[in-house]
Amino acid sequence: MARGRFARWFDNRGWTLLLIGAPYVWLVILFLLPFLIVVAMSVATNTPTAPPFSFGGDHPWINLEPFTRVLTDGLYLRAFLTSILNAFVAMVLCLLIGYPMALGLTRVSKSWRTILLMLVILPFWTSFLLRVYAWMGLMGKNSWFNGLLTDFWNVLVPLDWAIRSVPMMHTNFAVVLVMVYTYLPFMILPLYASLERLDPTLDEAAMDLGSRPYQVFLDVTLPQSIPGIIAGGMLVFIPAAGELVIPSLVGNASQPMIGKIIQDEFGQARDWPMASAVAVALLVLMVVPTMIYSRYQAKAEGAK
Amino acid sequence: MKRSPVFLVSILCFGFAFLYIPILSMIVYSFNASRLATVWGGFSTKWYVSLLSNEAVINALVLSLQIAVVSATIATILGTMAGIALARFTKFRGRTLFSGLVTAPLIMPEVITGISMLIFFILMADWIGWPGQRGFTTITLAHITFCMVFVTTVVSARMVQTDRAIEEAAMDLGSRPWQVMFDITLPVISPAIVSGWLLAFTISLDDVVISSFVTGPGSTTLPLLVWSKVKLGVTPDINALATLMIVTVGIGVAAAGIILHRSEKRRLAEERLAFRNND
Amino acid sequence: MAAQDDAPFLRIEGVSKSFGTFEAVKNVSLTVGKGEIFSLLGGSGCGKTTLLRMLAGFETPTKGRIFLDGRDMAAVPPWERPVHMMFQSYAIFPHMTVEANVGYGLKHEVGLSKADRAARVAAMLDLVQLSPFAKRKPHQISGGQRQRVALARALARQPKLLLLDEPLAALDKKLREHTQFELMSIQERTGVTFIVVTHDQEEAMTLSDRIAVMEKGEVRQVGTPTEVYESPASRFVAGFIGSVNSFDATVIGHEVPHLRLDVPALGSEILTRDMPGLVAGQHVSLAVRPEKLRITKDRPDGPNCMAGHVKDLACFGKDSLYRIALPGALVQAHAVNARRGDEGARIADWDDAVWVSFDPSSAIVLVD
Numbered sequence: 001m002a003r004g005r006f007a008r009w010f011d012n013r014g015w016t017l018l019l020i021g022a023p024y025v026w027l028v029i030l031f032l033l034p035f036l037i038v039v040a041m042s043v044a045t046n047t048p049t050a051p052p053f054s055f056g057g058d059h060p061w062i063n064l065e066p067f068t069r070v071l072t073d074g075l076y077l078r079a080f081l082t083s084i085l086n087a088f089v090a091m092v093l094c095l096l097i098g099y100p101m102a103l104g105l106t107r108v109s110k111s112w113r114t115i116l117l118m119l120v121i122l123p124f125w126t127s128f129l130l131r132v133y134a135w136m137g138l139m140g141k142n143s144w145f146n147g148l149l150t151d152f153w154n155v156l157v158p159l160d161w162a163i164r165s166v167p168m169m170h171t172n173f174a175v176v177l178v179m180v181y182t183y184l185p186f187m188i189l190p191l192y193a194s195l196e197r198l199d200p201t202l203d204e205a206a207m208d209l210g211s212r213p214y215q216v217f218l219d220v221t222l223p224q225s226i227p228g229i230i231a232g233g234m235l236v237f238i239p240a241a242g243e244l245v246i247p248s249l250v251g252n253a254s255q256p257m258i259g260k261i262i263q264d265e266f267g268q269a270r271d272w273p274m275a276s277a278v279a280v281a282l283l284v285l286m287v288v289p290t291m292i293y294s295r296y297q298a299k300a301e302g303a304k
Numbered sequence: 305m306k307r308s309p310v311f312l313v314s315i316l317c318f319g320f321a322f323l324y325i326p327i328l329s330m331i332v333y334s335f336n337a338s339r340l341a342t343v344w345g346g347f348s349t350k351w352y353v354s355l356l357s358n359e360a361v362i363n364a365l366v367l368s369l370q371i372a373v374v375s376a377t378i379a380t381i382l383g384t385m386a387g388i389a390l391a392r393f394t395k396f397r398g399r400t401l402f403s404g405l406v407t408a409p410l411i412m413p414e415v416i417t418g419i420s421m422l423i424f425f426i427l428m429a430d431w432i433g434w435p436g437q438r439g440f441t442t443i444t445l446a447h448i449t450f451c452m453v454f455v456t457t458v459v460s461a462r463m464v465q466t467d468r469a470i471e472e473a474a475m476d477l478g479s480r481p482w483q484v485m486f487d488i489t490l491p492v493i494s495p496a497i498v499s500g501w502l503l504a505f506t507i508s509l510d511d512v513v514i515s516s517f518v519t520g521p522g523s524t525t526l527p528l529l530v531w532s533k534v535k536l537g538v539t540p541d542i543n544a545l546a547t548l549m550i551v552t553v554g555i556g557v558a559a560a561g562i563i564l565h566r567s568e569k570r571r572l573a574e575e576r577l578a579f580r581n582n583d
Numbered sequence: 584m585a586a587q588d589d590a591p592f593l594r595i596e597g598v599s600k601s602f603g604t605f606e607a608v609k610n611v612s613l614t615v616g617k618g619e620i621f622s623l624l625g626g627s628g629c630g631k632t633t634l635l636r637m638l639a640g641f642e643t644p645t646k647g648r649i650f651l652d653g654r655d656m657a658a659v660p661p662w663e664r665p666v667h668m669m670f671q672s673y674a675i676f677p678h679m680t681v682e683a684n685v686g687y688g689l690k691h692e693v694g695l696s697k698a699d700r701a702a703r704v705a706a707m708l709d710l711v712q713l714s715p716f717a718k719r720k721p722h723q724i725s726g727g728q729r730q731r732v733a734l735a736r737a738l739a740r741q742p743k744l745l746l747l748d749e750p751l752a753a754l755d756k757k758l759r760e761h762t763q764f765e766l767m768s769i770q771e772r773t774g775v776t777f778i779v780v781t782h783d784q785e786e787a788m789t790l791s792d793r794i795a796v797m798e799k800g801e802v803r804q805v806g807t808p809t810e811v812y813e814s815p816a817s818r819f820v821a822g823f824i825g826s827v828n829s830f831d832a833t834v835i836g837h838e839v840p841h842l843r844l845d846v847p848a849l850g851s852e853i854l855t856r857d858m859p860g861l862v863a864g865q866h867v868s869l870a871v872r873p874e875k876l877r878i879t880k881d882r883p884d885g886p887n888c889m890a891g892h893v894k895d896l897a898c899f900g901k902d903s904l905y906r907i908a909l910p911g912a913l914v915q916a917h918a919v920n921a922r923r924g925d926e927g928a929r930i931a932d933w934d935d936a937v938w939v940s941f942d943p944s945s946a947i948v949l950v951d
Contacts, residue, residue: 010482011480011481011482015480015481015482016389016393016396016481018385019385019388019389019393019485020385020386020389020393020396020402022382022385023382023383023385023386023389023406023452023456024386024398024402024405026382026448026449026452027386027402027405027406027449027452027453028405030421030424030445030446030448030449031405031408031409031417031449032405033424034420034421034423034424035408035412035416035420037420037423037424037427038416038419038420038423041423051426051427051430097315097318097319097322098319100311100312100315100316100319101315101316101319103309103312104309104312104313104315104316105316107309107312108313108316114561114565116316116320118557118558118561119320119323119324120323121557122553122554122557122558123323124506125506125553125556125557126327126549126550126553126554127509127510127527127530127546127549127550128510128512129510129512129527129530129531129534130330130530130545130546130549130550131326131327132534133330133530133534133538133542133546134326134327134329134330134546135326136534136537136538137326137329137330137333137538137543138325138326138329140538142340142343143329144329144344145329181322181323181326184319184322184323185323188319199672199674201670201672201674202674202676202677204639204641204661204668204670204674205668205670205674205676205736206676206687207640207641207660207661207662208639208640208641208661208662208664208666208667208668208737209662209667209687209688209691209736209737209740210662210663210688210691210692210740211662211691212660212662215691219676219687220676223678224677224678234411238411238413239413239414241413242413242414242415242416244414244415244513245512245513245531248535249531249534249535258415259413259415259513262415262416262419263415263419266419266422272423275419276419276423279415279416279419279420282413282415282416283412283413283416286411286413287411287412290411
């Protein structure tokens with residue numbers, strides 16, 4: 001059977017080229033290129049033109065002013081601090097709630113486990129925005145939940161300290177609470193995955209060698225679940241630090257997080273270089289630890 | 305040594321209460337007759353009626369669904385190609401960059417992805433006159449880009465688990481590489497492709513931040529509409545909308561879960577039976 | 584074999600264990616003396632592992648009691664038992680070094696100084712010849728070395744009882760033989776009582792002072808390797824330990840010092856060693872081990888001779904297995920290849936007519 005040269009080329013090389021090339025080109029044009037533009041933009045100069053930036057000409061090719069402002073202006077530093085603090089507290093709380101939940105999931109019977117895991121995953125499939133919104137309903141001054149907390153507080157403290165409602169909305173507390181709520185499954189799932197893989201005979205071996213259950217946990221379970229803790233922690237911390245929606249809905253407007261700053265610099269201030277510089281700074285803050293971690297993980301894998 | 309872990313069970317109860325009480329409360333209040341969204345004023349379904357006659361909501365929903373179907377489909381095609389390429393071709397020039405490109409969007413803060421795409425679209429319009437107007441096209445392009453990497457993750461995880469020998473067997477029996485993919489690889493990883501599509505669809509349908517950057521006048525997706533309404537506070541019709549969406553998704557996921565569970569159970573039973581008969 | 588004290592070191596009294604409706608261990612009673620190597624031998628699902636886990640404290644008996652050195656172990660949690668286990672999977676802690684694994688149990692020993700602890704770990708590593716690997720992580724050592732880590736770890740706390748769950752199953756054949764003898768020498772040096780769970784009858788035969796053969800949750804026979812091999816108590820034990828030719832037989836009568844049996848499958852009457860308590864007409868089984876069968880070209884003198892021909896033969900190097908067709912049965916016979924030589928040196932070849940015979944004292948009569 002005579003086969004064309006194209007067909008032969010396609011079978012031998014073209015097919016592979018297509019398989020790799022199509023997604024590759026797409027990502028280069030629509031992800032890498034825009035990203036590189038932002039990086040370049042962060043050293044451009046803001047001008048009142050359209051588009052509002054300029055390279056060269058009357059302006060320096062590399063303008064480091066946006067970065068100097070990021071590092072010196074209190075507005076940006078405070079925003080970074082708020083973001084990191086909120087994200088960190090949310091991550092720790094997720095870990096404290098998620099770890100025992102994940103451990104509990106490995107200990108319940110098989111059929112229960114299927115159901116409970118589905119209940120953990122279910123929120124993933126429902127709207128993120130609506131999950132935030134659900135808490136707005138609970139935290140409002142007149143809500144039953146706020147009322148319950150208020151009554152609880154009023155019973156516990158002396159009369160002088162009595163309050164009419166708990167001030168929850170538009171606080172960093174609200175931001176952290178909602179972050180914990182929306183990101184908890186991100187913590188539970190990798191933890192569960194790493195705990196479920198553990199060999200139960202290791203627990204028995206430790207017990208057999210004289211460890212009480214809490215010692216077994218500290219000596220055997222916890223150290224082996226560290227990869228899960230790190231993975232879960234990053235899955236919570238990274239999106240939480242760059243969060244835009246949650247603080248815009250339940251946060252304190254006078255203490256903006258970094259996402260809001262980027263949005264405002266770009267939209268209201270029309271200062272693209274500044275917005276880009278803040279974005280690059282956020283990225284460095286987020287991505288560097290991630291890369292170090294993945295390098296470390298690759299090394300650990302390689303050692304095995 | 306099975307001891308009843310009382311502490312673990314109680315924290316599980318607490319955790320699930322924490323996860324589900326806000327949603328249940330929202331569902332209950334969607335049937336609230338009162339205009340004040342947080343004060344109970346009797347049972348009513350009027351918010352559902354007003355929601356379904358709200359043209360803006362219906363239009364936004366239709367737009368969101370269109371974008372989600374188109375971007376999930378294209379993202380699944382591209383993402384599957386990337387997943388197979390990464391799992392099967394261990395050595396090609398630029399592989400490191402490629403594998404970086406399929407993971408970076410996963411961990412990139414949404415704000416940065418959104419802003420970089422917006423700047424890209426504005427500059428492209430400035431330089432080559434495209435895209436003339438931001439809206440359906442730009443949102444879809446952005447959604448395809450960050451949805452495809454989720455599909456890639458799901459697909460390549462599945463590829464790693466499948467036995468390479470079955471593909472080699474097909475090639476040995478005379479199939480060309482592309483035939484192997486359509487005859488063997490794709491059918492074998494089809495569950496991963498389906499769940500990749502569903503994941504991409506959900507992510508696209510749910511996206512607020514990136515859409516908010518790359519959208520244009522007149523293109524309001526449902527999440528964008530909800531966001532703008534919710535910024536003003538809690539309203540009962542949003543409760544109703546939320547309830548409808550959550551119940552729809554909940555039923556869908558539960559049904560899928562039960563079907564999967566059943567078929568898995570049946571497979572196990574058949575396997576056992578086969579073993580017994582062959583003994 | 585170690586001498587047994589009057590009061591047994593380990594006493595298992597009527598122990599049963601049920602999981603739901605499934606009875607994994609049924610009314611098992613055993614005694615084990617101090618310093619013994621005692622094997623629980625049986626196929627998968629015979630309850631041997633469950634019994635071992637009850638000794639370790641991971642399972643609680645549904646019924647019955649376990650005494651160790653006179654102390655009732657029922658209420659003692661696993662971490663307080665002076666009983667340590669070598670797990671089948673070895674259960675080495677993957678995040679700790681070899682040294683830390685071996686020393687892990689010692690950290691629970693109050694009043695043991697750091698230096699003493701280090702010395703004990705060093706002595707243990709020395710015992711199992713792993714000193715050069717002390718700082719390695721488990722994934723950096725071989726399977727045989729892991730096995731020795733598990734052994735050293737379990738021995739480090741100087742247990743009264745060491746439980747070994749399929750200790751050699753994960754090793755390849757060559758390493759297994761070597762390790763068997765190493766285990767025995769370590770047991771001799773430490774004097775710790777070993778209880779070994781195994782499904783491998785050869786392993787049980789070489790390692791143990793005594794063997795308990797288990798089936799379906801019950802102990803079928805307890806005895807020294809020679810006892811269970813030469814005088815199995817039942818058809819099951821005879822078949823499980825070594826291979827055996829067994830035939831249905833009917834008692835004809837006592838002919839002191841012999842017993843005369845009618846064995847239809849062999850086409851003749853057979854004489855065996857007399858067994859009291861049998862009456863004429865009773866149905867029994869006759870069992871003969873393949874190596875007790877003699878193969879000759881000419882009819883030998885004496886009783887228990889059958890004519891047949893060679894159906895199959897397989898040479899294993901040190902010995903040969905013959906399958907010989909008799910009028911009513913196919914029997915297996917082992918013959919040692921004592922003479923070195925080519926094909927011609929064999930006793931018999933395919934399709935040769937041969938005589939099969941055995942000594943009356945070599946046959947076993949089984950009532951069960």
